[in-house]
Amino acid sequence: MKIIRGLGRCAVIAVAALSFSQLGLSQETKIAAKNVPAEVIAAFKATYPNATIRGYSREKENGKTYYEIESRDGRVSRDVLYNPDGTVAEIEETVDVKDLPAEVRQTIHTRYPKGVITKAEKTVAGDKVSYEVRIKHGLKSVSMELDSSGKLKGK
Numbered sequence: 001m002k003i004i005r006g007l008g009r010c011a012v013i014a015v016a017a018l019s020f021s022q023l024g025l026s027q028e029t030k031i032a033a034k035n036v037p038a039e040v041i042a043a044f045k046a047t048y049p050n051a052t053i054r055g056y057s058r059e060k061e062n063g064k065t066y067y068e069i070e071s072r073d074g075r076v077s078r079d080v081l082y083n084p085d086g087t088v089a090e091i092e093e094t095v096d097v098k099d100l101p102a103e104v105r106q107t108i109h110t111r112y113p114k115g116v117i118t119k120a121e122k123t124v125a126g127d128k129v130s131y132e133v134r135i136k137h138g139l140k141s142v143s144m145e146l147d148s149s150g151k152l153k154g155k
Contacts (some may be wrong), residue, residue, distance in 0.1 A: 028059045028068070033145070041085030042068045048073055048080075090125040103150030104131050112137045 003112035033041065036056050044053075059066045059081070066089055067082045078093040097105075097117045108117065115135040123130045129148045134141060145153040 027061075028057050031056050033059050036069070037084050037086065038066050040069070040082040042083070043082060043086035043088070043118060044069050044080060046070075048078070049077065050074075073118040092121055092123045095122045095131075100131060100133070101148055102149065104133075104146050104148070107146055107151075107152065108133060108135060108144065110141070114138075115142075135137050 002091065017130045023046045029148075033056055037064070044051075048071060051071040051120060053069055053071050055070040057070075059068060065084060067084065069080050069082070071078050071080070076095075077092050080088060081090040081092075083089050091142075097120050099122075100120055108115065112135050115137040117133050118136050119134040120140070123132065130145060131144045131148070132143065134143050148152055
């Protein structure tokens with residue numbers, strides 16, 4: 001009986017995953033540079049002339065198509081999501097811990113006083129700025145997403 005129950009849970013999870021992918025909520029496909037609109041590549045190269053491009057992808061989210069360029073620029077890893085016309089939809093890049101806003105650092109310190117931030121990323125989408133951090137807390141590693149005022153997102 002336990003095996004059947006276990007298979008039942010797996011089947012439910014598989015059906016749920018298939019349903020989400022069919023709804024088109026978010027699908028990402030790796031693509032070659034030749035499949036990226038020229039406007040997107042030109043916009044990226046004009047803004048980040050010293051960056052090394054590491055890959056391209058096409059994303060469909062809620063029926064809209066975006067193009068992402070993954071890159072490295074010195075010590076900064078950066079993913080830029082573009083609209084097909086070359087305008088920026090979102091920028092996600094690594095940041096030094098010391099560059100996190102004081103409010104963000106304070107929230108992290110309050111929740112994990114002995115935690116060590118092992119990775120920090122800043123995301124800019126229009127006028128909205130958020131931060132995602134990975135914290136080593138004892139033997140555990142946790143991730144948090146915060147807005148620029150230090151408030152936890154999704155809570």
